[in-house]
Amino acid sequence: MVTSEVLPAIIKRGAYIAEEKLREINALLEERVASLESKAEYYDTIINSRKLITxxxxxxxxxxxxxxxxxxxxxxxxxxxxxxxxxxxxxxxxxxxxxxxxxxxxxxxxxxxxxxxxxxxxxxxxxxxxxxxxxxxxxxxxxxxxxxxxxxx
Structure with missing residues (x-):
């Protein structure tokens, strides 16, 4: 396992992280990106609005x-x-x-x-x-x- 899984993972990623843990981290990151995308879209809509404020x-x-x-x-x-x-x-x-x-x-x-x-x-x-x-x-x-x-x- 060390030579077939751990060492190649360290070489590839700089650290050994189990595949299941990587999937969890990836899922969390995808949720975060989705959340930020909607905020970015809202922000762009607001900034591009032509409404002027007194x-x-x-x-x-x-x-x-x-x-x-x-x-x-x-x-x-x-x-x-x-x-x-x-x-x-x-x-x-x-x-x-x-x-x-x-x-x-x-x-x-x-x-x-x-x-x-x-x-x-x-x-x-x-x-x-x-x-x-x-x-x-x-x-x-x-x-x-x-x-x-x-x-x-």
Whole structure:
């Protein structure tokens, strides 16, 4: 048995493991892979979603007003403010974390149309915030397993 089974197994695998034990390990690994495949598919669907999220929706998940959430992101060096618009700092701009568009509204006081920049977060940006804030101990309070605002489009 030693020369016919054990030594060839050591040469082939670097260790002797009985065939039955290898089958058990393989079955466990296959279960784990199946579990991770479904999670990867879910993650890909979320990240590729086109749904945009307002800072108010994100702040709600963390249990704080949007104004405070924006200030937190400012203090962390993620964004800065010009006039009434928040922009990502150079380090984070260009990573597809936010989308901006120009919106018009009618100002009844001046009787004219005005415009403003509206910024919303992408799913990739929401995930970035979730991971970054989580790394410093700040977690959503509305749902402790995932962010509620992530939805399929």
């Amino acid at each position: 800072v108010s929706e994100i702040a709600y998940e963390y249990g704080i007003p949007a104004v405070n959430f924006n200030q937190l992101l400012f203090r962390l060096g993620i964004q800065f403010r010009v006039d009434n618009t928040w922009y990502l700092t150079e380090e984070y701009a260009g990573n597809d974390y936010v989308r901006t568009d120009k919106r018009r509204y009618f100002d009844y006081r001046s009787n004219t149309y005005k415009s403003y920049i509206h910024t919303r977060w992408t799913q990739k940006g929401v995930e970035f915030l979730y991971r970054l804030l989580g790394s410093i101990g700040i977690h959503p309070i509305r749902n402790d397993t995932d962010i509620n605002i992530i939805q399929f489009s």
